[in-house]
Amino acid sequence: MRNFVSERAKEIPPSGIRKFFDLVLTMEDVISLGVGEPDFNTPWNICESSIYSIEQGTTSYTSNKGLQSLRDALSVYLARQYNLQYSGDHEIIITSGVSEGLDIAIRSIVDPGDEVLIAQPSYVSYAPCVTLAGGKPVPVLCTEKDHFKLNPDRLAEKITGKSKALIINFPNNPTGGVMSMTDLKAIADLVIDHDLLLISDEVYSELTYETRHCAAATVSDLWQRTITLNGFSKAYAMTGWRIGYLCAPKDLCDAALKIHQYVMLCAPVMGQVGALEALRSAEEDKNSMVNEYRLRRNMFVAGLNRIGLECHVPEGAFYAFPSVKKTGLSDVEFAEQLLKDQRVAVVPGSVFGLGGEDHLRCAYAVSRKELNTALSRIEAFISSL
Amino acid sequence: MDEKDLEILRILEENCRHTTNEIATMTNLGTGEVAERIQALEEGQIIKRYSTVINWERAGNGEVSAIIELKVSPERDFGYDRIAERLSRFRQVKTLRLITGTYDLQLIVTGKNMQEVSRFVSEHVAPMDRIRETATHIIMKSYKENGNTLFEQPETERLPYSP
Numbered sequence: 001m002r003n004f005v006s007e008r009a010k011e012i013p014p015s016g017i018r019k020f021f022d023l024v025l026t027m028e029d030v031i032s033l034g035v036g037e038p039d040f041n042t043p044w045n046i047c048e049s050s051i052y053s054i055e056q057g058t059t060s061y062t063s064n065k066g067l068q069s070l071r072d073a074l075s076v077y078l079a080r081q082y083n084l085q086y087s088g089d090h091e092i093i094i095t096s097g098v099s100e101g102l103d104i105a106i107r108s109i110v111d112p113g114d115e116v117l118i119a120q121p122s123y124v125s126y127a128p129c130v131t132l133a134g135g136k137p138v139p140v141l142c143t144e145k146d147h148f149k150l151n152p153d154r155l156a157e158k159i160t161g162k163s164k165a166l167i168i169n170f171p172n173n174p175t176g177g178v179m180s181m182t183d184l185k186a187i188a189d190l191v192i193d194h195d196l197l198l199i200s201d202e203v204y205s206e207l208t209y210e211t212r213h214c215a216a217a218t219v220s221d222l223w224q225r226t227i228t229l230n231g232f233s234k235a236y237a238m239t240g241w242r243i244g245y246l247c248a249p250k251d252l253c254d255a256a257l258k259i260h261q262y263v264m265l266c267a268p269v270m271g272q273v274g275a276l277e278a279l280r281s282a283e284e285d286k287n288s289m290v291n292e293y294r295l296r297r298n299m300f301v302a303g304l305n306r307i308g309l310e311c312h313v314p315e316g317a318f319y320a321f322p323s324v325k326k327t328g329l330s331d332v333e334f335a336e337q338l339l340k341d342q343r344v345a346v347v348p349g350s351v352f353g354l355g356g357e358d359h360l361r362c363a364y365a366v367s368r369k370e371l372n373t374a375l376s377r378i379e380a381f382i383s384s385l
Numbered sequence: 386m387d388e389k390d391l392e393i394l395r396i397l398e399e400n401c402r403h404t405t406n407e408i409a410t411m412t413n414l415g416t417g418e419v420a421e422r423i424q425a426l427e428e429g430q431i432i433k434r435y436s437t438v439i440n441w442e443r444a445g446n447g448e449v450s451a452i453i454e455l456k457v458s459p460e461r462d463f464g465y466d467r468i469a470e471r472l473s474r475f476r477q478v479k480t481l482r483l484i485t486g487t488y489d490l491q492l493i494v495t496g497k498n499m500q501e502v503s504r505f506v507s508e509h510v511a512p513m514d515r516i517r518e519t520a521t522h523i524i525m526k527s528y529k530e531n532g533n534t535l536f537e538q539p540e541t542e543r544l545p546y547s548p
Contacts, residue, residue, distance in 0.1 A: 015548075017546045017548065020545075020546055021545065021546050022545065025545070030545060032543070032545045032546070034545055034546040035543055035544055035545070035547050036547045036548060037543070037547060039543070041541065079515070123548060124548040125548070141456070173548075196465040197452050208503075238471065291392075291395070295392075295396065295411040298410055298411045298412070298413055299407065299411045302410045303410075345545050345546060347546060347548070349548070352548075368400070
């Protein structure tokens with residue numbers, strides 16, 4: 001029999017956390033700082049409105065773009081919150097999570113051979129999605145020294161005649177780095193000079209702790225060459241609902257919509273109804289969750305530094321990204337031994353590409369009590385080295 | 386009162402056993418400053434006391450609580466205040482509020498058993514001057530108290546790792 005697996009599928013590396021997954025399933029009493037999702041339940045008003053809509057028989061397809069009411073509400077929300085101007089009629093598509101938004105964004109702009117620059121460390125799906133679209137992912141390093149921001153000089157070094165687009169994600173998973181208006185302006189000049197398209201994944205935009213989020217499309221003349229991706233998972237604790245959205249100028253949006261209608265048809269309607277309710281009534285819930293993340297971040301990052309794992313203060317998202325260099329262990333060794341010895345699950349930074357090595361991603365979206373226990377266990381592990 | 390005071394209050398409301406040190410780390414303040422702020426909040430009677438949310442039903446002490454609603458004729462110059470203050474002195478009265486609607490005052494009363502609660506209402510509350518009518522509702526089961534749900538909620542399953 002032939003090997004039916006395509007060359008492209010073979011080209012994608014297997015998940016770097018698979019072996020940890022298998023290991024953790026054999027263990028008990030594990031504190032997991034390995035999950036990229038809020039530990040809160042979805043606010044009940046959101047659940048309730050979705051349940052009610054199911055009872056009312058709202059269970060059919062929606063338009064490909066998503067419910068008009070949700071797109072209109074998003075248009076208002078984005079303008080109010082970030083000064084982002086997108087029309088609910090032509091410039092917003094509701095997607096099945098940001099994951100789908102990212103995939104259709106990339107597929108709608110990448111031709112075989114195109115190079116796509118990716119600010120790294122980054123979420124794990126960017127490079128594989130580029131590969132699947134026939135493009136070539138080109139990582140650009142964001143360093144701890146630069147507070148994990150994208151440095152324009154490093155970006156300039158990687159731009160070639162084949163460069164087509166740049167993918168950024170601020171606030172960043174896994175580093176917690178953010179980019180201010182000034183930081184983004186420096187990048188915008190390069191993007192415009194080299195006629196690149198910008199894909200900006202802003203799914204953590206609501207989770208900033210020092211300054212308000214600056215949306216990339218509001219900077220300089222980036223709007224017309226930016227695809228903004230965002231979603232409900234992180235801000236409203238709605239990961240399992242799978243609702244994201246893609247915003248872009250009409251021509252780009254139309255291209256993405258063609259792919260979306262064939263691969264997804266539409267995002268699940270119950271999720272869309274819940275998302276609409278989130279925009280209408282979950283502001284307070286969101287604020288109190290963000291407040292709690294801030295307290296945990298302060299507590300956890302101070303704790304990491306105290307026990308000897310150097311950690312910059314992440315200004316956004318809910319990840320701490322400490323360095324393990326001083327311990328003499330690699331990030332993978334540290335994460336594996338920590339799990340085996342002290343039952344704390346963290347993700348080795350190298351999973352997130354360039355610049356991730358020698359770091360750990362610790363999600364502090366767990367209770368304060370668990371964070372304190374995790375800190376004690378990590379401390380015990382370090383002193384046993 | 387400023388934003389930092391509010392933050393300290395929210396932390397303490399959620400868990401009053403956090404140490405000054407822990408609160409200092411969480412709020413990015415010095416330990417001394419946190420201690421001073423808490424002392425000021427205590428002295429200003431903004432922090433009334435540090436108490437514990439207890440699920441008495443589960444503790445099984447058999448106490449009974451009731452919501453008592455009262456129609457009251459207000460007094461010239463004092464309105465409802467004097468009678469409310471008198472009522473609130475009873476140990477059995479755990480909560481007392483002035484409310485809108487058919488009734489004027491609402492009490493939450495606790496006793497060892499139903500007899501004790503009804504005796505308290507008929508002997509001490511109902512005969513008071515100016516109280517025109519009472520309505521007693523025995524609490525059968527409590528599902529949520531002060532923002533805390535008291536029933537078992539299944540643990541949601543989370544993946545141990547996700548990117």
